[in-house]
Amino acid sequence: MTHDREQIIERLAELAAALDRRDWEALGAAFTDSATGYGAAGRDGIVAVVRAHLGGCGPSQHLLGNHRVEVDGDRARSLTYARVHHQGAGPAAGASYECFGEYDDRWTRTRDGWRLTSRTFTVSHDLGDAAVLRPG
Template identity: 70%
Template sequence: MTDDDRRHIVERLAAFAAALDRRDWEAVAAAFTPDATGYRRTGRVEIVATIRAHLGGCGPSQHLLGNHRVEIDGDRARSLTYARVYHQGAGAYEGRFYECFGEYDDRWERTSEGWLIASRVFGMTMAVGDFGVLQPG
């Protein structure tokens, strides 16, 4: 593993978190390989649709990432990243929040566009607040 590879993956994770919070669906899709699995779906279109069904109608969110552990094996990698994600309610849910804590387990592939997520699983360890805050938009 080179420091450049590790840094690139950690930067991709940060850019992805920011894309989620900005609701930049094109950037969210571009983080994945075309046939990726994630959020219990397969393929970029399905993954983005699932994410939009949760974030599209809620208020502001913030995805905080840390404790990055990255293992690289040639053109494949795995990262484990702690996450604390805050979601603010909107509309009928204004004044409410939902916050979850857990760990992303991402599998990566080196492509001509750089490192992309081939598989993503979020293992939630705790949650507080009102899950109803997560709404499609």
């Protein structure tokens, strides 16, 4: 079970890096085909919603911590604190937006490793100008 926990935490780090690099292919690969997340259904829908928020944003950094992972056979749940900083770009250059919250993720073990079946991010508080989040 410790190995599963480590794998899930590594998947979370890879996902955070994909968000910050705007690596849409890697973002999609983190989810199963029928996953839900960010208010969308299906891998393509999830990627589209995230692109609409980060595609026109400047640099971002998703910092994750306080990982709590529960594994039950081929299913798992992780709760992860996040602090996410976004810089503005284009018409929002010079502005920034930072949010603090918790990811509630559900996982399934696949032949390619752990993949998300659902993702919810609950913002506890935020600072700055959310207008930096915009499509590219």
